[in-house]
Amino acid sequence: MKMFLTILFTFALLFSSSQASVQDFCVADLSLSDTPSGYPCKKPSTVTVDAFVFSGLGVAGNTSNLIKAAVTPAFVAQFPGVNGLGLSTARLDLAVDGVIPLHTHPGASEVLIVIQGTICAGFISSSANVVYFKTLNKGDIMVFPQGLLHFQFNSGKIPALAFASFSSPNPGLQITDFALFANDLPTELVVKVTFLDFAQVKKLKAVLGGTN
Amino acid sequence: MKMFLTILFTFALLFSSSQASVQDFCVADLSLSDTPSGYPCKKPSTVTVDAFVFSGLGVAGNTSNLIKAAVTPAFVAQFPGVNGLGLSTARLDLAVDGVIPLHTHPGASEVLIVIQGTICAGFISSSANVVYFKTLNKGDIMVFPQGLLHFQFNSGKIPALAFASFSSPNPGLQITDFALFANDLPTELVVKVTFLDFAQVKKLKAVLGGTN
Amino acid sequence: MKMFLTILFTFALLFSSSQASVQDFCVADLSLSDTPSGYPCKKPSTVTVDAFVFSGLGVAGNTSNLIKAAVTPAFVAQFPGVNGLGLSTARLDLAVDGVIPLHTHPGASEVLIVIQGTICAGFISSSANVVYFKTLNKGDIMVFPQGLLHFQFNSGKIPALAFASFSSPNPGLQITDFALFANDLPTELVVKVTFLDFAQVKKLKAVLGGTN
Amino acid sequence: MKMFLTILFTFALLFSSSQASVQDFCVADLSLSDTPSGYPCKKPSTVTVDAFVFSGLGVAGNTSNLIKAAVTPAFVAQFPGVNGLGLSTARLDLAVDGVIPLHTHPGASEVLIVIQGTICAGFISSSANVVYFKTLNKGDIMVFPQGLLHFQFNSGKIPALAFASFSSPNPGLQITDFALFANDLPTELVVKVTFLDFAQVKKLKAVLGGTN
Amino acid sequence: MKMFLTILFTFALLFSSSQASVQDFCVADLSLSDTPSGYPCKKPSTVTVDAFVFSGLGVAGNTSNLIKAAVTPAFVAQFPGVNGLGLSTARLDLAVDGVIPLHTHPGASEVLIVIQGTICAGFISSSANVVYFKTLNKGDIMVFPQGLLHFQFNSGKIPALAFASFSSPNPGLQITDFALFANDLPTELVVKVTFLDFAQVKKLKAVLGGTN
Amino acid sequence: MKMFLTILFTFALLFSSSQASVQDFCVADLSLSDTPSGYPCKKPSTVTVDAFVFSGLGVAGNTSNLIKAAVTPAFVAQFPGVNGLGLSTARLDLAVDGVIPLHTHPGASEVLIVIQGTICAGFISSSANVVYFKTLNKGDIMVFPQGLLHFQFNSGKIPALAFASFSSPNPGLQITDFALFANDLPTELVVKVTFLDFAQVKKLKAVLGGTN
Structure with missing residues (x-):
């Protein structure tokens, strides 16, 4: 039994010595100035599991507007747990005839996952100026390379739901x-x-x- | 009208001159040797929109096994369009009592989006050795930092469905x-x-x- | 004198042993497939100083067109010496009333250096949607952050000349x-x-x- | 002589103008919040050579415990001079029968250098699940790729000493x-x-x- | 018309929600501690177009000194708008017989653009120890790979002017x-x-x- | 027992599907052209543990020369297993009065670990031009930031041995x-x-x- 306690002691020592620099994660402290690599980190000891979970995407966005669409972001500003981890997420709701107008994300590539309905999506390459677009059904995914003009619209007869993932906590x-x-x-x-x-x-x- | 043709001509010249180096995207040529930054690119002129769309996640994985779960990846090997773009995706099916056993992704952070059912998920920090876990409902998302041990299991009474996004085309x-x-x-x-x-x-x- | 020869010998050995992996530079072999990090390198022994010098920017581009402007790139496709080095250059000629229409560079930030004449230049931030524009005189420089919409036009009464530098060999x-x-x-x-x-x-x- | 003073003067001017942004190094100010790229830097004028030297690895760790082994880290928390420089170091002492149990470094690859004794070391690849292990003698080095499970144990009859280098100031x-x-x-x-x-x-x- | 107002409203909502994390740019707040990725950002709302424009390169540096040359930097310390954007610029004035002595930039590659006069420039590769040098005329550009010894001198009979671009806001x-x-x-x-x-x-x- | 076989089957399927893109490591295929991110990878199925172990540092370099010193590298050219992993190693032997002359590594920072003897080591910062040097004893480590001029010499009365680690597989x-x-x-x-x-x-x- 004494041996066992010794293991424990050893491990405790081992870890206490490097504890100050733990950087498994870096939950954003939005009260401090941003940096080129993201926000400064909250002290790990003040972080709970809630920093790593975001519940805001469970509710449909309000599509009662002209574009009949809504984007609900879970970027670093809404979901500080993704700070420094190289990815983020958003929810897209497209009512019938809904459209996400032509846009770019200056800071990230995007993968779209269609959960419900039918979405026509496309992007335009830069120098070669080629258009790539296709109708996506439930379960289909499409990737939009960083910085390129792209669009999505509901091409079906029921509301569409999709989730978008980005290769940055702050895609723009x-x-x-x-x-x-x-x-x-x-x-x-x-x-x-x-x-x-x-x-x-x-x-x-x-x-x-x-x-x- | 002459003026109009001149614009066209100018643009054409402008673009033809830089066409050889277009690298808006780099669809993986899986027949060539991988490199530390990803696979060499297919010639853009041979690429169609199908390189950017993947339909394999629309079908549930087979969960008739002991873990009662299935992971269907859309990593660079299955979805060459994500090569070089810093992200990828997978589908998780968890039957009732299904579990994705303890694991790590050596090369990426992960965001899990719950589409259906109830999933209990968690990760363990490294040096500080703290456990973070929570029950996630439909629409909730959770982030798992790169390289850390984590798990997911169905904690509800119906089958669960989730999508995972990764900060690398090849998370491991x-x-x-x-x-x-x-x-x-x-x-x-x-x-x-x-x-x-x-x-x-x-x-x-x-x-x-x-x-x- | 024997000692001196020994130094020489030592140094020669030291260097020959690591010669195979010299990667001070990586001049693009445009005949091979591009990769996410740039083109494969030409064998260093086949590279001369001409790979690092580009003379194509000494001649004004042809501005006899509707936009009355011309862009002459020295990106990796024209100037293989910048491959892997994180930067490239272009020459901008703007006749009186010349304009570079609204555009983005998906893969790089840009610094513009005005060499002759007067150029009005601006960019639009993304989510905050703020316009930043100003008239630049000879010697002024302006930075345009990666992926954001921007423009330049001749706002003076003589032809304008500028050079643009980019934070990538392949800015798009x-x-x-x-x-x-x-x-x-x-x-x-x-x-x-x-x-x-x-x-x-x-x-x-x-x-x-x-x-x- | 006047000419000489002028050189001096010129150089002084040249350097004073860019002095504010010197970032040859970035010694960690551990009193400030960490960021995704590392700790904020101490003011260079307050830094002495001692920030770049660490003497804690000269003493054997205490191996009087069950695992009969000790790890002494020189990560950014112990050695602030490596902040932002992409590497760090640790000392491994393994008494006879000592073992470093199965572990990962989520944030770095590792090279082990055996200084004394005989160490059996190995790692397990991820998706392919292949085991790579070998007995290392004095002077042998072995590399362990980032994030993969690996282990080391003393396979000889005398105490073993090794140094490990990591590709991050904060490997975890x-x-x-x-x-x-x-x-x-x-x-x-x-x-x-x-x-x-x-x-x-x-x-x-x-x-x-x-x-x- | 009501529809139109609704669009406006939708867009406003969309953007206000992600406004806190806008990071199109990160103008350096030089009053805060530097980090390995650059200076913390000024609050975007306090930033005007002047942060992105620098006028200091319009005036010739003083070459009345022994080296008969002057370097005027627009690095992050002088031009905070380039912080985090991966590039910067400098002006080189070389009087007749002027020389920029042998030097390196530890943190960046460089492209030199000759605007006036004739400049002989060269660099020396590291392990292979090969010298690459050439006489550059007006409009020629030359690239100097990161960290390698290089030099420039006026090889003509009139004063020379050049601009240098760097692949870092802080090349050293x-x-x-x-x-x-x-x-x-x-x-x-x-x-x-x-x-x-x-x-x-x-x-x-x-x-x-x-x-x- | 049937259940057990089913687990096995599930896991096998799971892994076979992603096997093609395994990139836990990327052992250099030195017969192919280098790229900006390193050499293309050998096929994982042809790689054995010997690719990850290097035995060349166990033998002292020949110091019978004027500088009375020898550097034995384990960079990617000698040790292909470090390709893409962000680090490498070298052995330094310094006879009495031995010296490693003033040098830089254009592509990496370095940590020196003194194994035997006494070494005086130092580096010079760039723009601020400050000299940092100190005498290192057995077990001391010192870090040399990327691209800066530095040196090491034996300042004791017995031969000295040290190992250097670098933050790149190819430091130059x-x-x-x-x-x-x-x-x-x-x-x-x-x-x-x-x-x-x-x-x-x-x-x-x-x-x-x-x-x-």
Whole structure:
């Protein structure tokens, strides 16, 4: 029995000595300044299992809007447990005729998993400018490479549900329409850099709340 | 109209010049040798949208076995489109009483998304040796940091379904029981490095097909 | 003198033993398949100084086109010496009224150095959707973070010249107009994912050579 | 002489201008929160050579315990000078019959250098489940890939000494027995996820101080 | 119109929810401790376009010194906008006969762009010890792989101007002469580790202000 | 018993399906072209434990030379098992008065472990130009940050033995004297970029076999 206690003692020593630098995980302390590699870590001793579990994706997003769609993110801001771990998740709800408009994630690749319904999804390669799109059924997955323009829309007759996984805790989201028509980028400038008609830009700025 | 053609011409030139090095994606050519960063890429001109879509996760795995569970991977070997993109996916089916035994992924962190049923999941931190586990319901997600021992089992009364996302196209999977009892690691050696009883090791080796 | 020869001998031995794995650089062998980390390397013994020097940026690009601008890349496809080294370069010529339309680089951040003339440049942040733009004079530099929509145009009365540096040998280039209007992405689909008017899409597809 | 002073002056200017961002090294300030890339740096002006030297590995660890072995780490917590530099070190003392039980390093690969005695060491690959083990003599080195289960034990008749190097300042250490039997992971749960007999688990929990 | 307002509302919600974790960029807060991945970020809401523009490279450096050359850096310390973005820039002015002495950048590869004049530049590979050098004319670019000794000097009859880009916001700069002769490294030690004559070392220490 | 066989069967299936992409390790196939991330991998089925063990460091290097020192590397070229694993090793033998001349490793940080004797070691920081050096005794370790000039010499009265670990399988080695005086870099050029006296350069070129 004495031998047994000695093992215990040895192991305890072994671990106590390296305990200060444990970095199995790095739950984000959102109250501190972000860094290029992610948020500083909460002290491990203050972390419970709840830091690693997120329940916000169990509820459907509200699709009572024009795009008839909703994205519910579980990125580092909502789910601090993924900080530093190289991945995150989001829930997509698409009502009938719902659409996630053309967008990019500047900081991550994405895999979409269709759980219910039928979704048409696609992306456009950059320099070669090739379009890749396909209709996805329940259980199908599709990958969207980092930084490329892509879209998803409900191509079926029932609401669709999907989950998206990202290769970063903080993938970012840049919706092209939003970038062009929902801020104070001057209309003349939008016209200059997109070749869209002035009236078209004004029309969409009115819809999306853009000024100038 | 001449002007219009000129734009077209300009863009075409612009793109043709950089076309040779397009690397928006790198669909794995599994016939070539792997490298530390992943497989060499198929020629983009031979790639179609099917390289980016995988349909194998739509079908339930066969859970008619002792663990009453099945894992269906969509890693780079099954889904070459994720090569080089930093993520992959798998489907988990757990019949009632099903369990995914204690295991690690040496090369990736994991996020589990529960689609149906109730799953109890947990992981154990390394040096601090703290256990984090919780019962997850439909829609809950949990993150398992890279390289740490973790497990999942069906804690409900109906079959459970979940999808796992990984922060690598090739996360690896090391089931502790399999490593100890399902190969030719000599029994004496297992005893020596685990302190398990000789009879216990022999018993599980018999079950799992281990020799020596 | 014997001592001196011995040094020489020692050094020669020291180096010959590790010569096989020299990887100070990795000049791209463009004839082999790309990998997620870049092209396989040419044998160092076949590499001369010319692999590390590129003279193609000394000549102005042809700006006799509608956008009155030209981009001349020195990415890995044109300049194999940058393979694996984490950076590349391009030359921008903007005639009076020239414009580089809205675009992203999916794989790199960019720094622009104005050598001659006056350039107005800007980018749009993703989730926060803030526009950052400014007029740059000779000698000014501006940074454009990876994956974000940005643009440059000549805002002066003389031709402008600038060099762009990128944080990757293969930054990619996705011009939004080109992605939407210069390929076979169906018009209905463009309308669906951008909210642009059908006529607007058709008009620009005609200009840029898009079909469907 | 005036010329000489001018050189000096020029160099001084050159360096003073970039001095604020010197990051040749980043000695860990363990009083601040860790980040995913390591600890924040001490101000370089407060750092002396002692930050880069560690003398704790010169003394044998205490092997008067059941495993007859001791591991003395020089990870970032003990040796803040390795912070951000991608490597660390540890000393292994194995008395006759000493053993380092089955374990993984979730965050690093390891190279073992045998300095004295004879050590039998091995690792088990993940998905392919192959065992690689060999007896190492003085001067032999062996590499253990990141995250894989491995072990070392003294297979000779004299005490053995070895040094281990790791590809991270903070490799982590998860001893399988410790994870299973030395914390509050409920016995029923251990049985469920390992298929070990209940009595076996209880027996080892008693030895290693586990509860529940 | 109501529909339009709803879009706006949806988008606003979508973005407000992930706003806290926006990390399109990470402008350095130089008042906080550096980390291995760069400086902590300024709060995005306090950042204006001026953080992304640097005007210090528009003015020639002072070359009235012995080396007849000047380097003006736009590294993270001078240009906080490049923090975390993987690149930076510097201006090189070389008067007639000007020279940038032998040096390395421990943390980055470099691309040099010649804007005016003629520059002879070269680097030396490490283990194979091969010299690569060439005369560069206006518009030529040359790449210098990370960590290798290299040099540049004006080989023409007019002043030369060049810009250098680096694959890190903080490339570092170690001028060999400065390391050997401009600090307190004891003369005996310099002799021992370089085989230079004692008198030679003393002579250059006198020029460059070295002591001991 | 039937149940047991079923487990076995399940596990076998589980593993066979992902076997093709096993990348626990990537033993270098030195017959193929290197890539920026390392050599392509040998087929795992052809790899034995001998790929992970290297016995070449058990024998002292030959120090019967002017520097009275020898470095025996176990980099990827000598020890293909470390390919892709982020670390490597070397043996240093220093006879009495032996010295490893001033050098850098362009691709790795280093930790030195003194096994026998007394070694004086130091490095010089880059922009700040500070010298850090200290006498190391048996068991002491010292870290040398990536790319910085450093040196080691025997400062005791008996032969010294040390092992060096590196944070890369291919750290590179650039000895300053060798780069300056042991190749065909023209003497005038060496003088120009180092300010050394012409005679000094000629003298050392004669010793080290340099030409021109």
